[in-house]
Each structure stands twice: as C-alpha cells, then as structure tokens.
Amino acid sequence: METFLLTLHVFVSITLILIVLIQTGKGAEMGAAFGGAAQTVFGGTGPAPLLGKITTFSAVIFMVTSLSLAYLSANPTGGSIMKGVKTVSPIEVTVPVEASGNVQPNVVVPKE
Numbered sequence: 001m002e003t004f005l006l007t008l009h010v011f012v013s014i015t016l017i018l019i020v021l022i023q024t025g026k027g028a029e030m031g032a033a034f035g036g037a038a039q040t041v042f043g044g045t046g047p048a049p050l051l052g053k054i055t056t057f058s059a060v061i062f063m064v065t066s067l068s069l070a071y072l073s074a075n076p077t078g079g080s081i082m083k084g085v086k087t088v089s090p091i092e093v094t095v096p097v098e099a100s101g102n103v104q105p106n107v108v109v110p111k112e
Helices: 004-024 026-033 049-073
Strands: 092-094 107-110
Touching: 004 049
Parallel strands: none
Antiparallel strands: 092 107
C-alpha cells in the first residue's frame, strides 16, 4: 500500500509541476490586446479553465497522498503478516541402531 501511494505521489507531483508550467501568467493577455495571436485552439478563453480544473484535481490528489504517507510513516503497522497462522509441530524422527550396524528409520507422527 505504501509503495502504491509513494508511486502515485511522485507521478502526481511531476504532473502538477508540468501543468503549472504550461499555464500562462496573469500578464500574458496584454500581448494579445495589441495584435498578438489569439488562442483559438482551446476556444476564446484559451486553456485556462481546463488547466485550472486539472491543477485543482492534481493538487487535491497531491495533498491526500501527502497526508496518507505522513500518517503511514508515523504509525507503522509492524509485526508479522503471518499473525493468526497456526503452526505445525515438527515431525519427530528416531533412528534406532541395530547391533549389526544397519540403520532403520522409525517415523513418529504427532497426534492432532
């Protein structure tokens, strides 16, 4: 879970940086008033509404992943993932040795 959140956090961070860099500043409309090229690809208002919504969404995801990662690092789960698993006792093996030197295994299975 923590790896997924960290990967998502890095991806959203890079996306947020790129989206902010694509946006135009507040003084960019001044050049269009004196005969600059109009931004007709995104319509009359330009890409501002679309990029604004994407920025807001990315910022919200960034904040949620930041808070989640901070919570997970402050409260580690610890312990084992094998909690609650029943352990099986090992099988006892006795090896009697005969007088002639031959070894015959004798397997004893514990009762459950």
